[in-house]
Amino acid sequence: MRNDSASSTSYHTYVVGRDKELAMILDMVLEDAQFKVATSLESWASADTLQISQKGWIIETLQNINPSQQRHEDAEVSPYQKEMGGTIEYTQVYNNTVGELMNSIIIPMVGISGVGKTTLAQLIFNDKRVQKHFQGQSAWIYCTDNIRKEELMTKILVSLQPQRKILDLGFDLNSLHDQLQSFIEGKRFLLVLDDVSDDIRAVWGDVKSVLSRGAPGSVVLVTTQLYGLASCGCGDYSSNIFESATV
Amino acid sequence: MAVGTTAPIFLNPLQYDDLWKLFKHHASFGNQSTQALESIGRKIVDKLHGLPLAAIMIAVSLRNYYDEVCWNRLLKSWWWSVSSNSLGIHIAASLGVCYCELPAYLRQCLIYCSIFPRNYIFGKYELIQMWIANGFVELDNTVGPRSLEDVAAKWFDELVNRCFLQPTFWELQYVMHDLVRDFTIALTSNEYRGVDCELAHLPQSVRHLSVSMENTNVPRTDYNIKNLRSLMLFGGLRDSNSSECNTTVGSLLEKSYGTVDCLTEISYDTVDNISEGCSDAIGNDHADIILKRSCVTIGSILRKSTCLWLLNLSNMRPNAALACSDNQLLVEDHVTAFARFITRHHMLPHLTHLRFLDFSYSGITELPDSLCTLCNLQVLGLRSCRFTQLPRSMNSLISLRHLHADADTIALIHGIGGLTKLQDLHEFRVKTEDGYRITELRDMRYIEGSLCISDLQKVVNRAEATQANLSRKDGITCLHLKWDRNQSLKGKYNHFGKELSQYDIGQKEPLHVILLQKNDIPSDISGSIVNPSTLDPPINILQCLVPPRNLQKLKIFGYPGYSFPDWVQGLRYIQVIEISHCIELQVLPPIGQLEHLRKLKSYELPSIKDVSSDVYGTSNMVFRSLEELSFGSMVKWEN
Numbered sequence: 051m052r053n054d055s056a057s058s059t060s061y062h063t064y065v066v067g068r069d070k071e072l073a074m075i076l077d078m079v080l081e082d083a084q085f086k087v088a089t090s091l092e093s094w095a096s097a098d099t100l101q102i103s104q105k106g107w108i109i110e111t112l113q114n115i116n117p118s119q120q121r122h123e124d125a126e127v128s129p130y131q132k133e134m135g136g137t138i139e140y141t142q143v144y145n146n147t148v149g150e151l152m153n154s155i156i157i158p159m160v161g162i163s164g165v166g167k168t169t170l171a172q173l174i175f176n177d178k179r180v181q182k183h184f185q186g187q188s189a190w191i192y193c194t195d196n197i198r199k200e201e202l203m204t205k206i207l208v209s210l211q212p213q214r215k216i217l218d219l220g221f222d223l224n225s226l227h228d229q230l231q232s233f234i235e236g237k238r239f240l241l242v243l244d245d246v247s248d249d250i251r252a253v254w255g256d257v258k259s260v261l262s263r264g265a266p267g268s269v270v271l272v273t274t275q276l277y278g279l280a281s282c283g284c285g286d287y288s289s290n291i292f293e294s295a296t297v
Numbered sequence: 298m299a300v301g302t303t304a305p306i307f308l309n310p311l312q313y314d315d316l317w318k319l320f321k322h323h324a325s326f327g328n329q330s331t332q333a334l335e336s337i338g339r340k341i342v343d344k345l346h347g348l349p350l351a352a353i354m355i356a357v358s359l360r361n362y363y364d365e366v367c368w369n370r371l372l373k374s375w376w377w378s379v380s381s382n383s384l385g386i387h388i389a390a391s392l393g394v395c396y397c398e399l400p401a402y403l404r405q406c407l408i409y410c411s412i413f414p415r416n417y418i419f420g421k422y423e424l425i426q427m428w429i430a431n432g433f434v435e436l437d438n439t440v441g442p443r444s445l446e447d448v449a450a451k452w453f454d455e456l457v458n459r460c461f462l463q464p465t466f467w468e469l470q471y472v473m474h475d476l477v478r479d480f481t482i483a484l485t486s487n488e489y490r491g492v493d494c495e496l497a498h499l500p501q502s503v504r505h506l507s508v509s510m511e512n513t514n515v516p517r518t519d520y521n522i523k524n525l526r527s528l529m530l531f532g533g534l535r536d537s538n539s540s541e542c543n544t545t546v547g548s549l550l551e552k553s554y555g556t557v558d559c560l561t562e563i564s565y566d567t568v569d570n571i572s573e574g575c576s577d578a579i580g581n582d583h584a585d586i587i588l589k590r591s592c593v594t595i596g597s598i599l600r601k602s603t604c605l606w607l608l609n610l611s612n613m614r615p616n617a618a619l620a621c622s623d624n625q626l627l628v629e630d631h632v633t634a635f636a637r638f639i640t641r642h643h644m645l646p647h648l649t650h651l652r653f654l655d656f657s658y659s660g661i662t663e664l665p666d667s668l669c670t671l672c673n674l675q676v677l678g679l680r681s682c683r684f685t686q687l688p689r690s691m692n693s694l695i696s697l698r699h700l701h702a703d704a705d706t707i708a709l710i711h712g713i714g715g716l717t718k719l720q721d722l723h724e725f726r727v728k729t730e731d732g733y734r735i736t737e738l739r740d741m742r743y744i745e746g747s748l749c750i751s752d753l754q755k756v757v758n759r760a761e762a763t764q765a766n767l768s769r770k771d772g773i774t775c776l777h778l779k780w781d782r783n784q785s786l787k788g789k790y791n792h793f794g795k796e797l798s799q800y801d802i803g804q805k806e807p808l809h810v811i812l813l814q815k816n817d818i819p820s821d822i823s824g825s826i827v828n829p830s831t832l833d834p835p836i837n838i839l840q841c842l843v844p845p846r847n848l849q850k851l852k853i854f855g856y857p858g859y860s861f862p863d864w865v866q867g868l869r870y871i872q873v874i875e876i877s878h879c880i881e882l883q884v885l886p887p888i889g890q891l892e893h894l895r896k897l898k899s900y901e902l903p904s905i906k907d908v909s910s911d912v913y914g915t916s917n918m919v920f921r922s923l924e925e926l927s928f929g930s931m932v933k934w935e936n
Contacts (some may be wrong), residue, residue: 064319064322064323066311066315066319066322067316067318067319074306075306083891085303085304086304087304112769137309138307140304152300152301153300154300155303156303157302157304157306157310158302158305160305160308162310162348163350163388164348164350165348165349165350166349167308169349170308190466191466192416193416194414194415195492195493196532245415245416245475259302262300277305296480
């Protein structure tokens with residue numbers, strides 16, 4: 051007899067200390083609220099140049115550690131927060147300075163690995179209000195390395211409509227593009243792209259053009275370790291926000 | 298129409314107090330909390346640099362160990378002193394601490410996961426079967442008789458509980474955190490190589506290897522990796538030079554098939570010699586050359602790796618498991634061509650140690666006879682592959698424990714009863730020919746989980762049904778008994794031209810006999826005629842299909858009898874019963890007395906007149922656990 055362990059994500063979504071971020075994202079997702087960053091982001095911008103964002107940094111570092119040389123003593127605890135840019139303040143933007151109403155918005159969540167991006171995204175994705183808001187039109191994608199355009203589109207299409215029998219879903223990009231576009235057209239959807247890496251740049255243009263067909267209020271929640279990706283890779287007008295924020 | 302990007306949401310490491318709260322929650326030592334433990338715990342949290350993942354993983358390692366010695370040992374771990382100039386290396390230290398807390402048997406299983414690609418979705422049973430095929434799992438004799446699968450499932454759950462693997466939104470599917478994966482890769486020796494490895498620099502000692510098909514485009518054939526145990530192929534074949542993947546696969550197909558056929562027909566020496574130069578002779582197409590090179594590369598790896606235990610081709614199509622939700626692959630492409638090359642590979646029968654072979658989603662349409670010589674094979678994956686026939690002696694794969702295939706494929710296996718170690722059968726279709734009768738089930742005593750037996754109208758007599766030995770198959774928790782409803786309907790309503798409501802329920806002759814006398818005598822494909830006089834009435838057949846005692850779920854579909862045999866009321870642990878499309882059925886069994894019955898569904902039972910008096914039986918206490926009850930399309934129901 052098979053006894054399957056409780057395979058629910060809810061156990062792990064015990065979240066503390068993220069009230070501010072959670073409230074802000076929920077406002078953005080449910081109320082179309084807009085925020086801008088009110089503090090300097092220079093230290094974050096420089097974080098990408100550190101080893102953190104490089105693939106396999108942890109592997110290299112660990113392989114260079116010689117256990118015999120490690121001393122058995124309490125290591126000095128460094129003030130971690132300060133190293134990583136400190137607290138970020140946000141202010142809500144009430145008048146729509148962008149001028150143009152967006153069909154879909156991308157909300158990037160940035161932070162180092164293990165800081166709880168995925169957990170927070172899961173909390174939002176599973177939130178009853180959010181599920182109701184999107185009426186089930188929501189999909190979660192675990193991004194893989196070297197993800198291909200057609201692979202990403204297939205994943206989105208299949209995740210958005212798990213019931214559907216995909217008969218003619220080959221790897222013909224044109225047909226995939228059209229299928230995804232016609233499915234998304236005019237629908238309000240929530241898409242989570244979890245753990246996006248730099249590889250996405252190669253495919254992002256095409257995917258974004260498809261996602262732009264969604265109804266206003268559609269949300270793409272992106273979790274990434276790369277500040278650079280969040281601020282420019284996916285963005286159209288994000289640079290504007292940064293400019294106004296950093297001046 | 299536009300897509301906008303909001304200001305990024307920055308997630309900082311947590312404040313100390315928040316992290317402490319999280320740690321306490323996951324260590325769940327609220328009740329056993331002592332001052333000593335709490336002070337050690339606070340010191341540990343000091344070292345976590347505000348990272349919740351570290352806090353959770355450390356906390357769950359300590360969960361249930363409420364003694365200071367254990368907590369102190371963890372606090373004094375040398376891993377904490379691991380530091381370097383890299384930001385964030387601190388989390389590696391905490392992962393190291395958790396890794397040290399892992400029992401030895403879990404470490405090997407965890408390290409094995411390092412050869413999978415980033416964010417790979419692990420299926421629980423898929424990974425378990427891979428561990429077993431690799432010989433990682435040993436039976437623990439101290440805890441009584443259990444299967445290797447049970448032991449491995451427990452190990453798997455332990456890795457999940459310790460957060461080395463995390464649940465996804467999909468049942469039984471798990472994902473490994475990026476950092477955990479990086480950490481495990483850092484721990485591996487030269488025996489493990491993941492998809493990122495360069496084939497050109499493969500160490501000779503490699504035992505477990507994942508290859509990204511995109512990396513096989515290297516004209517090197519002198520691999521000498523004799524110790525290889527696992528080979529997993531990921532990703533399709535991509536023409537990396539052409540800018541888009543727009544080249545229609547269809548136009549390339551003919552050529553590539555030609556190529557592959559050439560490759561399989563020529564000898565190894567020739568294959569080795571195929572290089573860029575001579576491939577021009579076969580076809581100039583760039584994609585063809587890539588396919589050819591991949592075949593040569595993998596072919597030459599396989600040629601040397603005669604101790605191979607595991608060969609997995611099921612991950613060559615991105616997202617195949619999801620995209621093939623209807624189990625159909627209509628697009629034939631290079632992956633299919635490549636998989637065909639492997640099936641026709643001269644080395645396949647020489648890989649006699651193979652225990653795990655997965656062709657799922659590869660699109661192959663035939664299997665070579667030589668496959669049947671792989672007598673050590675434990676797992677054979679053929680999901681979504683469509684066959685018109687299978688090798689005749691499939692049942693000589695006597696070690697087979699798991700067969701992942703569609704019902705149509707399983708129905709093609711001749712003499713499946715020879716596979717006595719098989720644990721999952723899913724669906725067995727009864728036929729009247731030798732090698733396909735219900736008696737095949739006789740010795741398959743390890744079948745577990747759910748079993749569907751369909752086309753039961755083809756069971757000739759009680760003796761056959763009894764020989765299926767269903768009551769002895771204790772692992773079965775869900776049994777689905779299916780008669781072909783169309784056959785009954787055809788005989789009854791179309792042939793006799795009677796409407797459902799006009800049907801005379803007073804007639805006492807069993808349906809089967811009427812059908813046989815007035816209708817065509819049923820004959821099977823081979824043309825042999827079933828003698829109607831040897832046919833037992835349906836109730837006698839069902840009488841002999843007694844399920845195992847601890848059955849939890851019973852579904853009966855299209856049963857042509859008037860009533861149920863007595864064994865139904867003896868199913869003490871049954872939780873779900875579904876009875877449908879039994880057009881003759883006049884009496885329901887006294888299922889109201891079944892103590893654990895939670896769910897009862899009955900529909901399309903046009904001959905039932907009185908439900909309550911049937912199901913209540915003699916007891917006053919009925920339906921003690923019932924949560925869900927539904928009736929539908931019961932046209933003769935009187936009250």
